[in-house]
């Protein structure tokens with residue numbers, strides 16, 4: 001039985017009928033639809049609309065639908081169901097008869113879909129937080145293992161200053177922890193319950209909205225029925241948070257790809273996550289990284305699709321909103337699949353630590369340290385910069401590094417240089433002077449690792465239990 005045939009005299013055009021259905025994709029909301037329906041049924045009984053026997057029948061029916069969906073994948077091949085709400089109503093009536101049709105008393109699909117989507121996003125956030133914690137924990141583990149080995153840090157893709165490999169890896173930890181933060185923040189705002197909002201004006205039966213909200217683990221009922229039935233901000237926010245995450249993932253992937261080229265030779269691609277070429281026998285390609293980089297386009301595209309879909313919609317529910325589901329599901333599935341693969345890659349990758357460290361020996365990455373040496377001896381920083389710049393010029397002409405100049409060459413560019421400069425130009429000294437919170441001095445990096453570990457433990461502690 002259709003959910004709305006009474007006022008129609010003519011059947012739907014069959015092509016239109018097929019085309020407007022959302023069940024082919026919204027079937028994935030079934031667990032949430034059942035959960036929300038249970039809460040509604042309990043509220044109906046409380047309001048005296050259902051007897052306790054009817055409630056028991058409905059509960060049994062909903063549970064059976066859930067169990068069958070788990071055990072029988074063909075159960076969802078239904079070419080009659082218009083959407084997940086219709087599917088449940090049909091199946092419930094098939095299982096328990098006419099009482100099944102009482103479940104819809106006092107509610108609208110508009111509040112149901114708004115609720116199901118909130119539950120879906122909430123549960124996906126909880127899963128993503130666990131996967132993010134695994135990823136950052138793995139990166140921190142690799143940082144710890146890299147010890148005090150150094151590598152060049154780049155600005156403008158040019159060698160800039162040496163940093164610890166661990167410090168470089170911890171930069172990604174910061175990005176991914178911010179992503180976790182953004183998701184947590186999105187979760188706080190989405191965690192209110194639209195049930196009881198009806199189609200647009202609020203329920204017509206005396207159902208306890210607070211009880212339904214509490215039943216479903218929401219913090220409170222939504223405040224305005226017009227807003228609640230059409231609000232999809234939480235979908236936009238969630239997908240935007242994942243767009244930022246996909247940008248982080250694409251940057252991570254890009255840098256690993258670059259560093260795996262023969263030109264850098266810092267990263268040895270793990271075979272388990274690479275593929276060969278059908279033509280060139282020598283090739284080992286970074287397919288996992290390239291696909292992750294590529295998926296960012298799809299996620300960002302979905303974020304744009306969602307904004308365009310809701311832009312200019314008048315209040316309240318409009319069927320356009322059904323179009324928000326597929327981009328949402330696609331992005332969620334995309335990122336849920338990427339994170340464990342990225343973690344697996346991070347676990348398996350081999351860093352060529354010797355080559356990374358060797359790369360710090362050229363490119364004048366101790367030039368700022370040389371200028372600092374002068375500043376510490378009272379030279380104004382602009383003059384120090386100029387003097388060291390001249391020393392670099394001399395090196396470029398002679399094809400050598402700063403530490404290979406003679407003391408009198410250095411004194412030729414500035415009289416404040418003395419024999420202590422050669423110790424100051426050594427890699428360990430250069431690293432050690434970056435001795436500020438958040439800097440690359442080895443003891444600071446050690447602290448940063450400890451702090452990251454605490455933040456991961458905190459993140460795991462915050463993750464909601466059913467994830």
Ligand code: ARG
Nearest residue numbers: 022083109110113319321322
């Ligand atoms: N399938 C619909 C959607 O996803 C459910 C809500 C339908 N509401 C309605 N008034 N037709 O938006």
